[in-house]
Amino acid sequence: MDIPTDIYGPDAFRREDEADDREFYARDRLVPHLDSRARAAVRDVISQLVVEESPDVLDLMASWDSHLADSVRAASVVGLGLNANELDQNPRLTSRLIHDLNADPVLPFDDATFDVVQNVASVDYLTRPFEVFAEVNRVLRPGGLHLVVFSTRMFPTKAVQVWREAGERGRLIIVEDFFRIAGGFERPRTFVCQGRPRPADDPYADREPLADPIYAVYAEKSGGREDRTERPEPRVEWPAPWDADEVARRAALTRETMTCPHCGEPLTAWEAPDGPFAEWDRAQYHVCFNDGCPFFVRGWDVAARQGNLGYSCRILYDRERDRFRPIPVNGVNSLKCGIVTPSVATP
Numbered sequence: 001m002d003i004p005t006d007i008y009g010p011d012a013f014r015r016e017d018e019a020d021d022r023e024f025y026a027r028d029r030l031v032p033h034l035d036s037r038a039r040a041a042v043r044d045v046i047s048q049l050v051v052e053e054s055p056d057v058l059d060l061m062a063s064w065d066s067h068l069a070d071s072v073r074a075a076s077v078v079g080l081g082l083n084a085n086e087l088d089q090n091p092r093l094t095s096r097l098i099h100d101l102n103a104d105p106v107l108p109f110d111d112a113t114f115d116v117v118q119n120v121a122s123v124d125y126l127t128r129p130f131e132v133f134a135e136v137n138r139v140l141r142p143g144g145l146h147l148v149v150f151s152t153r154m155f156p157t158k159a160v161q162v163w164r165e166a167g168e169r170g171r172l173i174i175v176e177d178f179f180r181i182a183g184g185f186e187r188p189r190t191f192v193c194q195g196r197p198r199p200a201d202d203p204y205a206d207r208e209p210l211a212d213p214i215y216a217v218y219a220e221k222s223g224g225r226e227d228r229t230e231r232p233e234p235r236v237e238w239p240a241p242w243d244a245d246e247v248a249r250r251a252a253l254t255r256e257t258m259t260c261p262h263c264g265e266p267l268t269a270w271e272a273p274d275g276p277f278a279e280w281d282r283a284q285y286h287v288c289f290n291d292g293c294p295f296f297v298r299g300w301d302v303a304a305r306q307g308n309l310g311y312s313c314r315i316l317y318d319r320e321r322d323r324f325r326p327i328p329v330n331g332v333n334s335l336k337c338g339i340v341t342p343s344v345a346t347p
């Protein structure tokens with residue numbers, strides 16, 4: 001394997017806590033590792049990508065939830081992890097196995113045993129990822145799927161250094177590298193789902209307005225049959241676009257009530273930034289700052305598909321000209337320093 005040592009040098013896979021992983025995971029953690037909206041996105045991605053009718057599935061680094069929707073009718077689901085009680089609580093597993101991948105990256109399975117190998121919210125703990133990915137390739141059937149899903153949450157003392165130091169785009173590239181360098185896979189593809197509002201009943205809802213983002217990198221083992229079912233590019237479902245009458249109706253409502261045409265929440269008076277080349281032709285506009293506005297939420301997906309990961313758009317309304325315009329933002333707090341008063345615009 002040709003591992004570039006400038007990126008993956010001797011410290012890349014060190015962790016703050018180098019003690020035996022079995023000790024760290026001996027304590028049961030029968031809690032969700034992601035918020036409920038993010039978990040739903042994980043279930044969706046898996047069910048869209050698993051096209052086999054009765055696949056043999058290996059859930060690597062498994063715990064009590066394998067995120068498999070009822071629509072995934074697996075012939076078998078093997079859970080490999082470090083905590084026996086957590087695996088015992090997982091209703092989808094047909095067999096369970098305690099195996100430390102950092103101590104021994106060799107998977108105890110015959111060649112071509114599985115159609116799907118998934119690894120959810122755990123790839124950041126692998127200290128020998130290239131060997132593990134090569135092993136995953138070996139135990140997959142030709143055309144089988146390796147799906148790696150992750151978010152931004154982690155046990156930081158157990159995550160490897162290269163992961164902790166990377167940003168979100170960097171982490172996608174790191175997992176693509178694991179696939180490419182291990183070899184034997186088709187070109188890895190990525191999926192991003194971010195910017196959804198955090199469910200109101202989530203324990204972190206008052207601190208973090210957005211749900212945990214979901215990133216996936218996936219690839220098939222090379223050599224699959226030409227006539228097998230194609231895996232679709234995973235999609236997040238959105239409502240159909242409005243027709244011209246609906247657009248006109250919503251614009252009229254905004255004019256009358258100064259509410260957002262997308263979410264119906266009141267618009268906020270916002271001062272445009274000053275500067276010699278600013279293209280603002282008036283000092284004040286109105287902007288929708290609702291983080292749950294479908295325009296803003298969907299914008300993260302649209303921007304990611306256009307290669308602008310980590311961006312979305314707010315909708316701005318120019319009252320005097322009666323015009324709307326999207327303004328790009330790279331976080332929920334962008335533009336907020338221009339809010340004129342915390343109070344909402346008067347109709």
Ligand SMILES: C[S@@+](CC[C@H](N)C(=O)[O-])C[C@H]1O[C@@H](n2cnc3c(N)ncnc32)[C@H](O)[C@@H]1O
Nearest residue numbers: 021061062063081082083100101102120121122
């Ligand atoms: C954040 S949890 C994610 C669990 C599960 N995949 C999920 O989506 O809920 C991380 C899991 O990785 C497993 N794990 C961590 N280090 C491991 C290792 N060295 N070998 C095998 N599994 C490991 C632990 O047992 C733990 O359940």
